[in-house]
Amino acid sequence: MTVKPEILKITNTAKSRLFNVEEIELRFSNGAERTYERLANRGHGAVMIIPITENGDVLLIREYAVGIEDYTLTLPKGLIDPGEDEHTAADRELKEEAGFGSNRLHTLKVMTSAPNYMGHAVTAVVAQDLYPCRLEGDEPEEMEVVRWPLDKLEQLVADPDFTEARAIAALYMVKDFLAKQSSKSD
C-alpha cells in the first residue's frame, strides 16, 4: 500500500472566467517536498458520447477547437448540467451536436485527461438505438456529422485530423464492448 503525500498547503495563484489555478505544497512519504500547480476542478463533470448506428458505424463530429485553431474530427461531448445524470447529459449533447437521440445508453469508462495537472474527468457513454432529434444548444454553428465504419478504425487513428486521445480511447473501448454485446446475443 503506497502512502499518499501529505498536502501541506493549497494556494489560489491565478483565476480567469473558466480556469482556477492552484499551487499545492506536498510532502512525499520519503520526506521529499514539491510544489506543483494544477487546474482546480469545477462543475459536475463531462460526458463523451459514442453514437453507434444500426449497422455499426460511429457518428463523429467535425468541430472547431480553439486550442489548436483548427477544425478537428472527434466525438460529441459536453459538460454535465446541474441536476443531470451522465446519461441525460449524454442524450442532450448528442441531440445538440449530432442531431440524434438514443434509447440505449451505457457507461463505458471514466477517463482523465492529464491527471498530473488537472482533475477533469469525462465519462465515455455509448449511445445505441438512435433516432433523429435536434436540440438547440449554444453551438456557434451546426456541426458536420461524419459517419465512420468501426472496422476502419485504424485508418481513422492514422488521420491527422483525428487526434483527441479521449476519442481514440473511446472508439477502441467501444469496439471491445460491441464485440462482447454481439457474442452475448448470438
Added chain:
Amino acid sequence: MTVKPEILKITNTAKSRLFNVEEIELRFSNGAERTYERLANRGHGAVMIIPITENGDVLLIREYAVGIEDYTLTLPKGLIDPGEDEHTAADRELKEEAGFGSNRLHTLKVMTSAPNYMGHAVTAVVAQDLYPCRLEGDEPEEMEVVRWPLDKLEQLVADPDFTEARAIAALYMVKDFLAKQSSKSD
C-alpha cells in the same frame, strides 16, 4: 472545405508559473461571434512512452497525480527539453521514470488532450529492445514499475486505477502496431 473562424482578438487574462490563460474573440463563417478561453501553449511538446518487453508485456508506472490527489497507473511521459527530438526525450524519460533505455523507438501518433481549450499535444512513442539503465530525474520518489501483459488489456482498461485517456489510446494503438510488426516478420 470549411472556412475557419476569424480570430478577432486574443487577450491574456490570467497567468501563473505554469499556466497562461488567453481569451479569444472569434467570428465564425456564418457571422456568429463567440469568446472562448484556452490555455496557451508553452514549451516544446511532450512524449508518452510505451515500453514493450521482449515477451510483449508493457511497462506501466504508478505515480502520484496531484490533479486527482491519488496514485495512478499510467505510462512514462514528460516534456521535451529544448534541443531534444521526440525520441531522445522518450529515451531519457524512460530511463528516469522506469529505469530502462531503448534501442528501438518508433513514433505512433501525435495526440491532443482537450483541443477545445488547450493546444497541448503529446507524441506516443513505442520503445522496444529495452536494457536496464536509470537516469536521475526530478521525480520526488522512485516510481513503481508494473509489468502488464498486453493480451490482458481489457482487464487493465476496466481497472479504476488506470484512467488516463492518452495511455488507454496508446496501448490500443501499440497492440495494432505490434500485430502489424509481427505479421511483417513472419
